[in-house]
Every structure is written in C-alpha cells, then in structure tokens.
Amino acid sequence: MGILDTSPRVRAAALVAPPFLYALALLAFPLIAIIVISFWTQSGLALNRVFTLENYREIFSSPIYVWGNANRWGVLPLSLFVSATVTLVTVVLAYPIAYFVSFVVAPERKALWLFLITIPFWTSYLIRVFLWKVILGFNGVVNTGLQSLGVIEEPLSVLLYNLNSVIITLSHAYAVFAILPIYVALEKIDRSLLEASQDLGESRFSTFLRVTLPLSVPGIVGAVLIVFIPTIGDYVTPELMLGSGGRLMSNVIQTQFLQLNNWPLGAALSIITMLAVGIVSLVFILLNRRWLRGRA
Template structure:
C-alpha cells in the first residue's frame, strides 16, 4: 500500500498542495517581488538592486502623494476619500434594494429579482463607463433632459470630468456587490424575532432600528469591505471620467510603471496604498466587533 492509502495527513497534504502552490505562485510571489522592488532604485533602464529607502522618503517628503498642499489634497488621501464616499453611497443605495427583495418580494420571485439586478453587469465594465460618459456629458442625457424640461438654461459642466462622475460611476459599478451580501444577511434573520418585537409594542420603524438593522450588520460590513478595497485600486474609471490631468493613486502607480519607467517608486506607492487600505479596513472591522460586543 502506498503512503496515500495509509496516511490521512498525506492525503490531505496531496489535496491541499496544488491550490496552495497556485496561490503562492499568483499571490505571494508577486507581492514579495513588489516589496523587494520598492527598496531598489532605477535610472533609465538600469535597475539597481542596492537596498535604499529613497522611494519611501520621496513619497512622505513631497507634497504630491501624502500630505498635499494648501490648495489640493495628496493623491493617496484623495483616493481614500473617493473610495470611502463611493462605499457610503453604494451601501446606502444597496440596502433599500436588498431589504425590499428580502422582505417585500414573494419567495418564489426572489430569484427573478436577483437575476434582474445582475443584468446590467453582464456587459463589459468598460462599456458601462463609456455609457456614463454619455449620460453625464455636456450634451448628454442628463443635461439634454434638464434643458428640455426647462429646469436649466445651459448644460451643467460639473457632472463630468471631476470626482462627482467618478463617484457616480463607481457606485453603479459595485452596486450588485453591495446588494448581495446585505440580502444574504437579511434572509438569515428569523422573522419570528420581528413578530415578537411588534407583539411587545414596537412599530415597524423601531423594529427595523432595534432588530433588523443590527442583525444585518454582518452583511453591511461585508458590503463595505467588498466595495472599499477594490475601488481604491480602480484604474479605468478615474482615467476616463477625470479627464486630462485628473489622477488618483491607481493612475499615479500606472504612470510610474508604464510611462516614467520608475518601477521602484511605483512599487513603493503600491505598498503604501495596500497598507493604508489594510489599516482602514482593520479599524473598521475592530470598531464593528466592539459595537457588536457592546450590544451582546
């Protein structure tokens, strides 16, 4: 008999080894490479592998990346603000949709509603971004409609090529990823708890605030993390919706790698961004756990 026939641990190791090697190759190796490159320097096409902190000094000493100046934010704080705003808007819009499907749609039709919610996301992400440019453009659908209704005399110029357009586009792009976790959390709520609260004198609003909302917090936390983490790294939407000269941290990193040929600085910016997102996410999770313990 072979070792895989006699040892459960060996069989378990054989099953785990391929996905572990796959994850190591595609996740750990690139991350370690980025960390190493961030401590190197590059002059033209020459990459010096001498250990240095110059890239991190440049990030923290200059006004561009972190601290900004009196007239504008640093690129990283601005990117975090945009991601936080997108997350807030997306979750606030997603919750009513998830609540309606969970509590007001007949059980046999919930699958149909979820199917309908996902239909817009069958198309290419790039196509949806371009469609928002058409909708928000100077002569787009919104401006044309407002002019036809007589609400404005000339097209509004603040709808496109600014942070507003980025927030609107990203909020739509990640809406379905916020709706589904909240819907799952709402579906897990025991309806008898809601009936018990109303039997004890609570009205619908107080039942929602004191029972439904706290029990759906895990879904809200999942939605926040699912939206916040990828939006700060989104490159396409800021590139297309901010116009010339508009940059968030993802665009700056892309510029360092592909245009300025400064891989070490781009890698250092990537590491700082990942750390910032990790810290913000960890703080949010810890605050949420503390709030849940306080209610327990």
C-alpha cells in the same frame, strides 16, 4: 498509493497542494517581488538593486503623494476619500434594494429579482464606463433631459471630468457587490424575532432599528469591505472620467510603471496604498467588533 490510502495527512496535503501552489504563484510571489523592488532605485533604464529607502522618503517628503498642501489634497488621501464616499453611497443605496427583495418580494420571485439586479453587470465594465460618459456628458442624456424640461438653460459642466463622475460611475459599478452580501444577511434573520418585537408593542420602524438593522450588520460590513478595497485600486474609471484634470493613486502607479519606467517608485506607492487600505479596513473591523460586543 498505499501511503495515500492510509494517511489522512498525506491525502489532505495532496488536496491542498494544488490551490496552495496556485495562490503562491499568483499572489505571494508577485507581492514579494513588489516589496523587494520598492527598496530599489531606477537609474535610467537600469534598476539599481542596492537596498535603500529613497522611494519612501520621496513619497512622504513630496506634497504630491501623501500630505498635499494648502491648495490641494495628496493623491493618497484623495483616493481614500473617493473610495470611502463611493462605499457610503453604494451601501446606503444598496440596503433598501436588498431589504425590498428579502422582505417584500414573494419567495418564489426572489431569484428573478436577483437575476434582474445582475443583468447590467453582464456587459463589459469598460462599456458601462463609456455609457456613463454618454449619460453625464456636456450634451449627454442628463443635460439634454434637464434642458428639455426647462430645469436648466445651459448644460451642466459639473457632471463629467471631475470626482463627481468618478463617484457616480464607481457606485453603479460596485452596486451588485453591496446588494448581495446585505441580502444574504437579511435572509438569515429569523422572522419570528420580528414578529415577537411587534407583539411586544414595537412599531415596524423601531423593530427595524432595534432588530433588523443590528442583525444585518455582518452583511453591511461585508459590503463595505467588498466595495472599499477594490475601488481605491480602480484604474479605468478615474482614467476615463477624470480626464486630464487630475489622477488618483491607481493612475499615478500606472504612470510610474508604464510611462515613466520608474518601477521602484511605483512599487513603493503600491505598498503604501495597500498598507493604508489595510489599516482603514482593520480599524473599521475593530470598531464593528467593539460595537457588536457593546450590544451583546
């Protein structure tokens, strides 16, 4: 106890050690295991632990995973496209909501609005996905409503079991994760800057473009990363909303691990996906920094 009482470094190490060991056990060790397994091969039900690049050769030589062919995208670029589209749709729809709560709603009612925004996310994620199946189904709410209004004669078949349904469901599922960081960034903006801009003759719209939007970029960047990174690994939504017509990378990885019992190939696919997401995120962050530096 005497050492702990007199040494700040020891006290700091004692405080940091539990979360560090916890993160090491739940994050670092599994990641290291996946990396190691990706260089093995599967021989029947047994793992061949001889170091090899065979799994990566198969991934980059097969038209299924990365490069695709003339008639079909590879699984990885298709997954990146879906995640990017979901991110774009989510952020574009989330920004007006965050702006309304931050600038229009009275300060004493903002907490209530944030509470109302988060209510749908109190229910199970799985239940929400099934509800979207009911809404978008052949005889679902959307088709039934459009038929009753006379807009369509036959139910639309493009709403479910395709990428459209995946994008719609994921956009709703991750909406709150885009609204909150944008709202926080908008709340940090000094309102006197907006008043000064309008006093200098700028319109409300030009003030938004030249002051509010640039100052809210950190929130937008946070929302983009928070939505883009997890959506590419989402397994439940593509499994339920795509049906048997196609699969995204998360479903292909799950198939390799649990159905085909090919852990090395599944691990290699996981590593390739993480690297692709990391590269895309890093490029986005660097472009954002360059844009901010250009405006400084």
